[in-house]
Amino acid sequence: MVSFVRLCTVALGLVLPISLGAPAAPAAQADGQQAVLVDAEIGGKSIRGRVVDLDPERRVRISLHVKNDSVQSLDVSRIRISGSVLGMTFYSYDVDFAFTVSPGESASRTMEIDIRDLVDQAVGLMYARVELLTDDRNALGEVETVVDVHGSPWSILGIFAIALLVLTTLLWVNVLLTLAGNRLPSNRFRRALRFVPAGFGTGLVAVVSLAMLRIAAPVGVVEVPLAIGCCLVVFVAGFLTPSPPE
Incomplete structure (x- = not known):
């Protein structure tokens, strides 16, 4: 399970330079x-x-x-x-x-x-x-x-959105189970970093979902703030989580 979640993290990490790249x-x-x-x-x-x-x-x-x-x-x-x-x-x-x-x-x-x-x-x-x-x-x-x-929800983009949601959900399940089991690092900075992949995945899911629902176009002024904003919010949340007992 942990190895698979790490693979998910790598997959999301590969999307980062692509999504932030300029034409x-x-x-x-x-x-x-x-x-x-x-x-x-x-x-x-x-x-x-x-x-x-x-x-x-x-x-x-x-x-x-x-x-x-x-x-x-x-x-x-x-x-x-x-x-x-x-x-x-x-x-x-x-x-x-x-x-x-x-x-x-x-x-x-x-x-x-x-x-x-x-x-x-x-x-x-x-x-x-x-x-x-x-x-x-x-x-x-x-x-x-x-x-x-005006395409199908089961198009390539729709299937990609579902896969992205599944990967992000697995990352959240992993980090929350680790938190519940008091297995996160005692160092606050390292603990916060464990939350970042799930936050980044959440930002990507938000970008794709808003685009598919025709709420916001996936342009740079939407993609970058959402991805970075979710990472920062989740980083702060992870930083403020209670330290595991000694």
Whole structure:
């Protein structure tokens, strides 16, 4: 039981650097200004600053608008549309769509994507990106948004949420049984550290649950404070637990 719980702790620990990682920055000029400006429209409206509904039963029609402010031609080979939670990608569509934008010029293109399999991949609110890629799959530019996927609760994301809940529950059961059996370290700092994995797991469960229930999007301003906040609260709670008898 203890070995399995330790394995759960390691698994949650592997999620930490992923969930706190930042996406790659788009191409930029030497003076720091963005060299490639990208916007995308779905349903005739820009996807920036709003929640975009994705219904797997309907094909998605995307209009891309690209402005090339760099000094080189922009050779786009494919478009990638992806969605993630906790820094982990749960769906990704790569579509071959080649076009070139000359320096100082703008271009608009329209494409349709069949997303019927999305119903089995995700559900709820997700952080999403539309990226322009070269033939070597290097990013030329991107636009970010939040999507609301009308998928199944038994999708890959739903199963991941259940697994995360089970792992976190096992961590809590282990640490609380250890506390009840007076087997925690007598040193308060070391005792508090024993609670941190369960607190971190609680934060991750909260992020995924809020996203699936469409309460809060899993973006950095939500993910990081929740994960770190739960860790700190649980750390303090563990620090204040009574010392085991001598």
